[in-house]
Structures are given as structure tokens and as C-alpha cells.
Amino acid sequence: MYVAVKGGERAIQNAHAWLAEERRGDTSVAELSVAQIREQLSLAVNRVMAEGSLYDPDLAALAIKQARGDLIEAIFLIRAYRTTLPRFGASAPVDTGNMACDRRISATFKDLPGGQVLGPTFDYTHRLLDFKLAADGETLEAPMREAEPGPVPHVTEFLNKEGLIEEAPQDETTPPDLTREPLEMPADRALRLQALTRADEGFTLSMAYSTQRGYARNHAFVGELRIGTVPVEMEIPELGFAIEIGKITLTECETVNQFKGSKTEPPQFTRGYGLVFGQTERKAISMALVDRALRWEELGEDNVGAPAQDAEFVLYHADNIQATGFLEHIKLPHYVDFQSELELVRKLRREVEASQNQHQEATE
Amino acid sequence: MSLMAKAPEGRVSALLDAALPRPAHTWLRAPEIGSVMVRGRAGGTGAPFNLGEMTVTRCALKLPGGEVGHAYIQGRNKADAEAAALVDALMQTGAATVMRTKVLEPLESEQSARRTTRAEKGAATKVDFFTMVRGED
Numbered sequence: 122m123y124v125a126v127k128g129g130e131r132a133i134q135n136a137h138a139w140l141a142e143e144r145r146g147d148t149s150v151a152e153l154s155v156a157q158i159r160e161q162l163s164l165a166v167n168r169v170m171a172e173g174s175l176y177d178p179d180l181a182a183l184a185i186k187q188a189r190g191d192l193i194e195a196i197f198l199i200r201a202y203r204t205t206l207p208r209f210g211a212s213a214p215v216d217t218g219n220m221a222c223d224r225r226i227s228a229t230f231k232d233l234p235g236g237q238v239l240g241p242t243f244d245y246t247h248r249l250l251d252f253k254l255a256a257d258g259e260t261l262e263a264p265m266r267e268a269e270p271g272p273v274p275h276v277t278e279f280l281n282k283e284g285l286i287e288e289a290p291q292d293e294t295t296p297p298d299l300t301r302e303p304l305e306m307p308a309d310r311a312l313r314l315q316a317l318t319r320a321d322e323g324f325t326l327s328m329a330y331s332t333q334r335g336y337a338r339n340h341a342f343v344g345e346l347r348i349g350t351v352p353v354e355m356e357i358p359e360l361g362f363a364i365e366i367g368k369i370t371l372t373e374c375e376t377v378n379q380f381k382g383s384k385t386e387p388p389q390f391t392r393g394y395g396l397v398f399g400q401t402e403r404k405a406i407s408m409a410l411v412d413r414a415l416r417w418e419e420l421g422e423d424n425v426g427a428p429a430q431d432a433e434f435v436l437y438h439a440d441n442i443q444a445t446g447f448l449e450h451i452k453l454p455h456y457v458d459f460q461s462e463l464e465l466v467r468k469l470r471r472e473v474e475a476s477q478n479q480h481q482e483a484t485e
Numbered sequence: 486m487s488l489m490a491k492a493p494e495g496r497v498s499a500l501l502d503a504a505l506p507r508p509a510h511t512w513l514r515a516p517e518i519g520s521v522m523v524r525g526r527a528g529g530t531g532a533p534f535n536l537g538e539m540t541v542t543r544c545a546l547k548l549p550g551g552e553v554g555h556a557y558i559q560g561r562n563k564a565d566a567e568a569a570a571l572v573d574a575l576m577q578t579g580a581a582t583v584m585r586t587k588v589l590e591p592l593e594s595e596q597s598a599r600r601t602t603r604a605e606k607g608a609a610t611k612v613d614f615f616t617m618v619r620g621e622d
Contacts, residue, residue, distance in 0.1 A: 209520065
């Protein structure tokens with residue numbers, strides 16, 4: 122018998138009111154504004170934009186405030202909001218070769234056109250807590266130096282004069298979109314890249330780390346890492362030409378991996394690719410390593426059974442909103458499910474006890 | 486249009502209002518917030534893939550003289566989209582020079598100044614490699 126249960130409305134309302142009060146915290150401490158989060162917690166904002174798959178720093182900052190700093194909850198809010206927006210179209214692919222770089226480094230080549238630009242990085246800091254930040258800190262101004270305008274070519278492009286690096290020839294296929302069609306296997310590279318760029322940073326990092334530790338031979342060098350802004354261009358149907366509709370910050374990582382060659386490919390360096398919204402360096406490097414590991418089949422490599430080579434495993438478990446949705450639903454009422462399980466276990470117990478009794482009687 | 490799409494919030498409206506009183510207009514498409522799927526290319530140059538969406542506000546309007554203005558701007562500010570479409574329409578009228586000198590040129594120089602500042606901060610973090618002289622001779 123199915124029994125509908127009602128109740129708890131008042132409890133839920135009061136729980137939400139208390140949540141709002143706890144979110145605010147001690148009222149003798151000044152309230153955090155959305156603009157403060159956007160400006161001062163910008164890497165959290167970037168992560169929410171990347172994994173929420175919606176570039177809008179103000180919305181991401183609002184989501185972080187509403188979620189009390191729980192970034193997966195904030196990403197959930199952004200994903201939910203995203204579904205309410207009509208889609209005006211798709212942009213032309215962004216040209217990362219023309220990025221206005223804040224940061225651009227290569228771990229493989231010291232002297233590269235455009236130079237090694239460190240940008241605002243945590244690298245080379247001592248990871249010591251800075252107690253000056255706890256006091257009212259004065260604002261420091263970043264030093265400036267005259268910039269030499271000039272192209273900042275991709276490392277792989279100028280290296281490729283020798284033909285030692287696998288090429289990524291231009292192609293104009295319309296990519297599949299997992300926000301429109303469910304993700305199904307086998308997933309081509311375009312679909313894998315879309316899934317990876319919005320994937321959970323922690324999961325992607327762990328998968329990438331596993332390839333470095335030997336689960337899929339994949340010794341990667343960071344050929345290039347760049348962070349900066351690119352314009353977004355879109356063809357406007359009512360105008361009949363393309364205009365820039367905005368400007369976004371991206372992090373791009375290209376790895377080069379040694380490759381012994383296969384039946385179809387000569388020995389060369391192959392490439393892994395990461396491109397992520399915002400300044401999201403750890404995620405972009407992780408994405409590039411996982412992308413490379415997942416390319417084993419198209420490069421004719423062996424499947425050594427490593428988790429990072431298993432597209433189905435990686436792509437179906439990388440989305441933190443799907444994962445948390447399924448995981449967290451088990452805390453919601455399952456009274457009826459559990460009631461039936463309880464009945465089943467009681468019945469099995471009775472049967473076992475009955476057969477034991479019979480057995481005992483028979484032996485007596 | 487590209488300059489106005491990338492302008493900081495409220496900037497186009499402020500420049501337009503400082504330039505001239507706004508003309509009357511009728512909506513062809515009232516301001517609407519939506520998204521655009523941004524694409525990238527595998528390996529930077531290869532096959533396109535969907536990177537994620539960005540918020541965009543668009544609108545279209547008509548001036549009493551029949552000039553049509555369109556706007557597609559980044560973000561969710563309807564007032565800025567309206568101002569951008571007005572500037573686009575006014576660019577087709579006698580006010581074009583005023584729009585160019587009082588709205589578009591200031592936007593351009595502001596954007597270029599912001600870009601230069603960041604590039605100069607970047608240049609200050611550029612590594613100058615030097616080789617240590619070894620004491621062998």
C-alpha cells in the first residue's frame with residue numbers, strides 16, 4: 122500500500138529562515154557585497170563560471186554569496202539559472218593565438234617569441250600565511266614596464282617547423298553539444314573537451330595526477346600555459362556580419378607528450394589541450410593531461426586499462442552537479458523504499474528461522 | 486557595436502547622456518537577456534568544441550526617422566543594451582559625428598588604456614634570463 126505523507130512545511134520554512142540567518146553570520150561584522158566577492162574572491166568566481174559553464178562574474182559572485190561559499194552549491198545555482206536563458210546562438214571559435222596575455226609561460230622552451238611572462242601567479246610564493254592581510258592592509262601597486270607590442274605565437278606553432286609535433290588542422294565541423302543532447306559513448310574529442318572544461322576541478326586533477334603516477338603512460342610537459350582575454354565574435358543574423366559581443370578571460374594549456382609512433386603515426390610529440398573560463402590554471406593543466414590520456418584510441422596506443430583512459434568512466438563521473446545530485450538525494454525521505462526493504466529482510470529472517478527450526482526438529 | 490559590447494556596466498549610457506538628449510524610439514525587439522555558446526578549438530587551431538555559455542543582452546529599436554539600431558552586449562544590463570542600440574541608430578543620422586567623438590572614441594581610448602595597463606604589468610613580470618659567469622678562467 123502506498124501512503125502519501127504530507128507535513129514538514131513549517132519545518133522547511135523555518136529551516137530556510139535559519140539558513141538565511143546563518144548565511145549572514147554575526148551582524149556586528151559588515152556584510153559582504155557581491156562586488157566584493159567578484160573582485161576579491163575572483164578565483165572562486167572563476168571556478169564557478171567554469172564549472173557552472175556560464176561566463177558572468179556577477180552571477181557567479183551572487184551564487185557564491187547565496188551558497189555561503191559552497192562552490193558546488195554555487196555551481197548548481199548557475200547551472201539552474203543557465204537553463205532559463207534563451208540561447209541566441211553560438212560564437213565563432215575564439216582565437217587564443219590573439220589573446221591579450223596576462224601570463225604566458227612554457228616549461229619546454231626558455232627563449233620563445235613574446236617571452237616568459239609570469240603574470241599574477243602564486244608560483245614562487247613561499248606559501249607562508251601573510252598576517253598583514255588580516256590587518257587592514259594597504260594596497261600595493263604592481264610595477265609596470267613598457268610592453269613591446271608583438272605577436273605571442275603558440276609555442277607549438279613555431280616548434281612545428283620541424284614537423285615534430287602533431288598538428289591540429291583547422292576544421293569547421295559543428296561540434297556536438299552536451300547541453301542539448303545527452304552525453305553518449307563513444308564521445309568524440311569535441312564532446313570530451315566540452316565535458317572536461319565544465320568538469321569538477323578536483324576530479325579532473327585526480328585523474329590527471331593518476332596519469333602522472335603511471336596509470337596510462339603519459340609523461341606530459343607544459344608546452345605552454347597562457348591566461349588572458351580574448352574577444353568573442355558572433356555572426357548576427359539581422360546584421361549579416363560578425364561583431365564582437367564581449368570579452369572573456371580564458372586559461373589555455375597545451376601539453377606535449379612523447380609518442381613512440383604507431384602504425385599510422387610517425388614518432389613525434391602529441392598534444393593534450395585544456396581551455397577553461399577564467400584564471401583557472403590547475404584545471405586547465407589537468408584538463409590537458411586527461412584529454413591526452415583519452416586520446417589513446419585515435420593515436421593507436423594500447424589501452425592499458427587505466428581509469429584516465431576510460432572515457433565512459435571519466436566523462437560520466439566528472440560532472441559535480443550530476444554527481445552531487447545523485448549522491449545527495451539519498452538523504453531525502455526514502456521511507457517507502459526502506460519500508461519495503463524492511464519487510465523483505467523480516468520475511469527472509471522468518472524463512473531462515475523456520476528452516477533452521479525444521480532442521481533442528483529433524484535432527485532431534 | 487563591438488566597443489559597446491565590451492564596455493563596463495553603465496558606461497555607454499553615461500557617455501550617451503552626456504553627448505545629447507535621448508531621441509524617442511519604438512522597440513522592434515525589447516531588451517532580452519539570453520546566452521551565447523562560446524566555442525574554442527581543440528589544440529587552439531583544430532576542430533571547434535563548445536566551451537560554455539556567456540550572458541548577452543540584445544535589443545533592436547527604431548528612431549522616428551526610421552533608422553534601426555541593434556545591440557548585442559555582454560552581461561545582463563538592459564539599460565546598457567538600450568543605450569548601445571540608440572548609439573547604433575544615431576550613427577545613421579546627423580548625430581553620427583557626435584556619437585563617434587563623444588561615445589565611441591572615448592570607449593576606444595578607455596579600452597586601449599586598460600589593455601595597455603595590463604600589458605605593462607605583464608611586461609614587468611617578464612623573465613630576463615641571464616647566464617651565471619662560471620669561475621673557470
